[in-house]
Amino acid sequence: MGHGNITREILNNISCPSKVFGFEVNKDFCKQVESEISDSRLVIINDGAENIKKHTNENINSVIGSIPFSFFSKEKGMGIIQDSSDKLVDNAYFSQVLYIKFNFKKFEQIFN
Ligand SMILES: C[S@@+](CC[C@H](N)C(=O)[O-])C[C@H]1O[C@@H](n2cnc3c(N)ncnc32)[C@H](O)[C@@H]1O
Numbered sequence: 645m646g647h648g649n650i651t652r653e654i655l656n657n658i659s660c661p662s663k664v665f666g667f668e669v670n671k672d673f674c675k676q677v678e679s680e681i682s683d684s685r686l687v688i689i690n691d692g693a694e695n696i697k698k699h700t701n702e703n704i705n706s707v708i709g710s711i712p713f714s715f716f717s718k719e720k721g722m723g724i725i726q727d728s729s730d731k732l733v734d735n736a737y738f739s740q741v742l743y744i745k746f747n748f749k750k751f752e753q754i755f756n
């Protein structure tokens with residue numbers, strides 16, 4: 645979630661019964677988003693995206709991320725992409741901000 649800029653826009657564009665699981669490892673950022681965004685559809689999770697399976701029981705329709713893959717080991721990065729892919733329904737949407745294409749191959753290996 646970072647400071648919640650993308651999260652806020654997601655919430656502005658989804659339907660009423662939808663739910664957003666916002667992952668963020670930095671506790672201060674979680675507190676900031678909690679104080680600035682008041683929306684019952686948002687579930688703030690102070691944990692890494694590598695634990696997506698632990699925090700989501702249901703399957704999910706989309707993943708929208710801007711987490712820093714460049715700082716992760718190959719195993720950790722691949723684990724996040726694979727676990728996210730496992731949780732997604734058919735024909736789901738996956739979006740990840742990449743500032744450089746260095747990590748793009750990891751996504752190509754998992755998503756067709
Ligand atoms: C580029 S910022 C996100 C900016 C955010 N999209 C916004 O709109 O403000 C990347 C964020 O990823 C967080 N982060 C780092 N490792 C993470 C992990 N394993 N899982 C989830 N978030 C992580 C960082 O703490 C940082 O806040």
